[in-house]
Each structure stands twice: as C-alpha cells, then as structure tokens.
Amino acid sequence: MKRLPNKWLVVVSVLFGTFTVILNNSMLNPILPRFIEIFDSNAVSVGWILTIFMVAMGMTMPLTGYFGDRFGKKKVYLSGLCLFLVGSLCGFFSSTLSMVIVSRAIQGMAGGLMLPIAMALIFQSFPRHERGLAVGVYGIAAMVAPAIGPTIGGFLIQYVDWPWLFALNIPFGLTGLVLSSKYLERTETHPEKKFDLVGFLIVSLGIGGLLFALGRGRTLDHLLDPINIVLIVVGLAAVVLFVFYENRQDDPLLNLSVFRVPTYAASIVVTSAASIGLFSGIFLLPLLIQNVYGWSEVMTGLLFLPAAAASGVFMSLGGRILDKKGPRYVVPPGLAIMAAATFALGFLHLSTPYWLILLLNTVRGVGMGMGNMPATTSGMNSIPDHLVAQGSAMNNIIRQMSSSIGIVFFSVYYEVRRAQIQAASDIDLQAATLQTLNEAFLVSGVVLVLAIPFSFILKGAQDDSKE
Template structure:
C-alpha cells in the first residue's frame, strides 16, 4: 500500500484531483458485473415477500421457513472471509464467473424444491455463492478502474443495490399473484445466463496460483464467528431480546472466535485475510465509517416500511410505492457522488452526505402522530441523497488506498463491515421499536415509539459523520505526505 495511491495527481493547493474519462471497456465490465448485484440485491427482498406463501404451499411452519433467509445469510457470512484467498488462488475474474454460475444454478435448484428441507439446503448453497459475487465484483471494478476513476465506476455500479429494497417487494408480489413463488428464484436464471455469456468475453480473469495454503485455524475461527454473529443479531431482531441464552451464547462465542481470528491474522506471515491493511489511517477511517453508515442505511430500510404500515396505516402496495422516494433520491445522486469523489476525494463527499442524512433524519424524530405524507416523502428523498453521497464515496476511499493485488481482501473487508453494520443497525432499530410498541396503546404512543427509533438512527449517522471527519483529515494528511 502506498500512502499517496489514492491521491495520485492531486493538486495540493486546492485538494482537487484532475479527473480522466472512464474508458468504454471499463463501463462494459461494470455493466456486466451489475448482473451479479441485481441478482443478489433482488433475491432477499423478493424472498421476504413470499415466506408465508412458500410455507403454506410446502406445508411447513413459519419458523422453518425463516431458515430460508437465515440459512442464506449464515452461508453468505461464512463465505465472505475466503474471498481474498480464493481470488489469489484462481484469479478474481474466474472466481466471479464461478460464483455467478453457482448462484444461477442454485437459484434454479431453489425453484425446483419440492419440500422445505430441500429449499433450505438450496438456499444455503445459494448463500455460499452469493457471498462471493459482490466482493469479487467490487475488487474487479477497483482493479480495472484505477483510483482516479473508482468513484464514478463504483457509484454507478451501486445503483442496483439501492433500488432492490424498493422494487423487490413489488416485483415479488406481482410474481406471486400472477405466476408462482418459484419465479422469485427462476427470475435469476436468465439474468445469470446472459451475464455469464457476456462476462466470458469482457471480464478479465486475473492472475492465479499465487496463494499459499489456507490458514485452516483462522478459517475455522472466522467461519464459526461470522455466521454465529449473524445468527445472534438475527435472533435478537426476531424479538427474543439480547439477554437471553439463545442470543447471548452464540454472541459470546462469535466475539471470542473473531477476536482470536484477528489476533492470529495480524501475526501470520500468510494470513487468510490481510487485516494489516487497517494500519493505513485513511483505510481504517474509511472502513470504520462504512460500518456506521451501513447501520444508518439498513436501519432506516427496515424502519420505514413499518412506519408507513403501523404509523401511517398504509397497505403493502402503498408502502412499496412510498418507499421509492428514498431510492429515487439515491439513484439520481449516485452518479453525481461518483464524479465528486474522483474530483475532491471520498472523505469530504461522505461528510456532506452524512450531514444531509442527519439533517433529514432529525425531522422524522419530531413529526406528529399524523404527519403530512408529502413532507415524509420529501424527507425520504433528501435522506436518499444523503446516504448516496455517503455510501459509494467512502467505499471508493477505502479501495483507493490499496494495491491491485490487495483489492480482493479490501473489498471482502468492506463487505463484511457493511453487512455486519447493517445487521447491527437493523437489530438495534427492531429491538428499540418493538420494546416501545409493546407498551403503545394509542396512535400518539405509536408515533412516540417511532420517534425514539428515529433518534437512534440519527445517532448512528452522527457517529458515522464523526468518523468521516476523521477520514477527511487522514486524507489531507496523506496528501501532504505525498507532496513532500
């Protein structure tokens, strides 16, 4: 890693970086890689809509059906830490192609399942492949784009991830109403096949065969720790609370395993995942910001549907339509965020985005029990703008600090922190809201429950803002060091 890698060509008198055009071949790679983002982004939101119907048709309990999602998430968490080693072993591009092929095949297996056990098993396999698609795709983008163009490329490629939560439930409802729940999985098959055929021509394979044997004890620790952490957070969100054995026991085991994994990885000559990247202050500040900004993002994504349904008495269709306001603001802003990142650096853009996020979340925490829907929608558009300015720029800031061969490890770490941060933010919001709603007996008390939850969201965004400020200062220090 070089201290000035993220800021090559920066004008130190202005802090601006001259931008260069993104070549057409890079955009072609980005568009193809988006097929993986579309598939994984839509998958969970589609399945959430159909859990109850799937259980009814397969004659399975709702508890068993929850493992359709839980099994997927646990498998995905177990796969993420191996991304760097596998990329070094077989090449980042080859790994992405295999992951896309596997996700496509396992999607078809899910659609063909005849009982709950088979479907859950297929979802676990789908999670194993899905866990590799996003970090390897991000690593390829970082390698082909280069630091001076990374902001624009990653920002545009992030659009599918932000659109999925808005359009997924509506698409899922339409598929169930007009076809069958099986089409929630079958829809991935043509996307995957077309993506594979095009990717074989445009996606670079990458170097292979340079990885040592995997550190098996480290692999055991992280493959134990991350899924258990995911399970504990999910169990807490299911309403069990934090201080119960079913949550606390796996949480403690997970934290111990992850601490031991970090200790071993920092001491190993050939670590499974290179955690020493965090010794760079810019990278450390960026990935820390990713954690808390993801908590604010995903916490909001889980609270807002409940707010529309319970706080404003909207049905599921109206809720889906109202949720589009956030995605609209984010989608329009992503390309602008990318250009600003390449020109001014990810730190300052992230700071601006989080200021906007805080400013648009605070009003939600003081709204009356009968809020104006136009005002709520306007605030959601602005919040989408803020989180788009905070999302891809901070990821670009992290990836721009590493060399090409370190990109798979860096992208895996960014994705792990993003997913864990999002899960923690979601769990906090669900637990806080559920506790408050349990005692609510009137519309005024329901509104008060949501206001308290929005204050928690504001706090998460505020912590992310403080870390983004650290990131901005670290980037300035790196520029001064590079100039001397």
C-alpha cells in the same frame, strides 16, 4: 456494447450479477409470511430462508481473497455466478421448505464469492482517480436493489406462484454470465499460495455464530435465549482469537494490516453507520406506513422507489465529485443530509401527509448515495492493489454485520419500547407505535451524526498527490 470502453464493460458485466443477488434477497423479505401459509410452517422455520443466506454469505466471504489470488478473480466471480444460478434453479424446483432453505444456502455462498470480487475486478480496470464514478455506477446494485426488491417481490407474489421469485434471477444471471465471460479480464494467479485452514475455521465460527445469532434474534425473547447468548459469546471470542492468530501468520487468510491505514479504517466506520441508517429505514418505514397510517403495501413499496432513484443518481454524482475533489467534499455532506432527513422522520404526527414522508425518504436516498459508496471507494483506494479483494471482503463482512445489528436493535427496540409506552400512558396502540418509531428514527440519526467526524479522516488521490 462494443462502443463502450473495456473498463466500463467490466462494470456492466458485474452489475448484472451482483444486482441480481441483492435484488433476490430483498424480494423475499416481505414474502416470508406467505411462506408460512404455503408450507404450513412457523415463523422460526421460515426465517431460515433469510438467515441461512446471510450466514452462508458471511462465512464464504473470507475465502475470496485466497481464491482470487490462487485461481484468478475472473474464475472466482464466474464460479460464484454459476453457483447462484444453480441455487436459483433449485429454488424454482423446490417443493418443500427444506429444499428452499438449501437453495438459499447455495445462493448465499455464491453471493459471498461474487460481491467482494466484483469490487476488486472494477478496481483492477480503473485508475485510482476514476474509481469513484465507476464504483458509484456499480453501487446502484447495492443501494437500489434493497429499495425496489420488496416492491417487485410484492407485485410478483400477487400474480404468479412463489417459485417465479427464483426464476426471475435466471435471465439476469445468464446475461451477467455471458457478459462476464466475454469482458472480464483475467488476473494474475499464484498457484503456490497456501490455504490458511485454521484461520478459516476460526473466522467461520466467529462470523457464522454472530450472524446466526443476529438472524434469529429479532425479538427480545429470541435475543436473550441461552443458545443465542452462547452463540454471541463464542462468536465474539472466535473473532478476537482470529485477529490474534492472523497477525502472527506470514500468509494470513485476511491481511488485517489494512486496518492500520487511517482512511480504510475510517471508511469502515462510515459505511457501517450508513448501512445501519439504510436498513433502519427499510425496517421502520413499512411499520410506519402500514401500522400507524394504515396505508397499503403498494404505497409502502412506492415510498422506496424515489429514494432508490435518488440514491442511484447521487451515487454517480458523488463518485464524480470524489474523483475530482476528494472524499471530504462529498462524504460528510452526504452523511449530514441523510442524518437531517432521518431526524425529520423522528418528528412525524398522525396528521403527517404521505407526500412529506416520501420526500424525506427521497432526501435520505440523496444522502446515502453521496455518503456510502464514495466512502467505500476512498477506503479501498488507500490500500495496496494486491489487497483490494481482501479489503473488499472485510468491508462486505462488516457491512453485513452492521446491517444485521441495526435490524436486530430496531426490532427489539420497537417491540420493547412500544409496550413500555402503552403501559405507562393511556394512549392507544397507533399513537404508541408512532412515538416508538419517532424515537427509533432519532436514534438512527444519532448514529449517522456520530460517523460524520470520521468522514473527515478520509483521504483521496488528490491528497496523496499533495504530500
């Protein structure tokens, strides 16, 4: 470890922690039906295991900019990692569903502290022209963990009891804690900084309401439930109110002026589209593999492994190209590759072989690696260094919202459209399911294509030096 330059030790340190947070969440996704049996509960109650994590994380993220400035970014990151370990221990020793949900809330708050601060710590350690590769390596956690998590979770639940899904976090978290304590650099603190309580209450109502509504709105009935509609309306109103309120504050909780920077604003659009593309695949492909072709959960998990590897490799490669050439040489091609492979998934047949679907998903991973993190890096590079933590927080919040919106949309689309196709024709359930999924992949491809023009707005350090 000592042979690595200090700046790369920072990347390794935060990689352990953030990878563990994201991996744990994705491991639990396919296990929810098992929790219904274990706790003799229903899908709505068990769904809180995911929903509470998402809501707690989204409501905590706006605080990271203030905490980082007030107490120092290293302290905030270490506190978040310690809190995540506490949540994992609570989950391991849980004996009821309520205890599991509380444990997940603790983990969500920890993730909300860690993820935005991790990016800020990396940016603090690297000059602008080297951040592409650094964030590309770090981004492996964000891209690969959701892809391999379901496979690991499915494997573990076959051979060990469910509490070990939480116990797996502990060795990784402790390793990250030791490395972070040793190698993360202390940052400047501002004890005089005031806390914007009103702004926090408004944004918590907005983000919390929207994420809660999206988390429970996976079917059309739930989405159109009166309580859900009220939550969405109140959440949107609170977000609008927050924007007006923060723009009038001298020391806002979140400095929204970063959205006036064209590169940052464009990067938000690009990463939001890429997140919808990523999570549409994570949701739709298992349905395709199991419900259409009747292949096993193991084959479903294996489908994501080459894509995860390709995403990791091309994320690092894309970071190098970003550092040397600029975002326009890597982000638009990445989005185009991902869109093309997604469109190809929209033309599958009942006779399509498994290897072809695996190949197309791997190509999607290539495009994701090239398009997502380089766009994030160029956007973060375009804002002042003292706003990086806040910019990272807003990037993560919007990405979380985009992913949730994408999953809800494709969940409802799958439910409604499949029923329409069956009612309007004589085809069987298998064919109707395939047609529905084909259409859904085409929609996902369109979303990615619409983001390509925005990717040409992105500028890098190379463009700044020419001006």
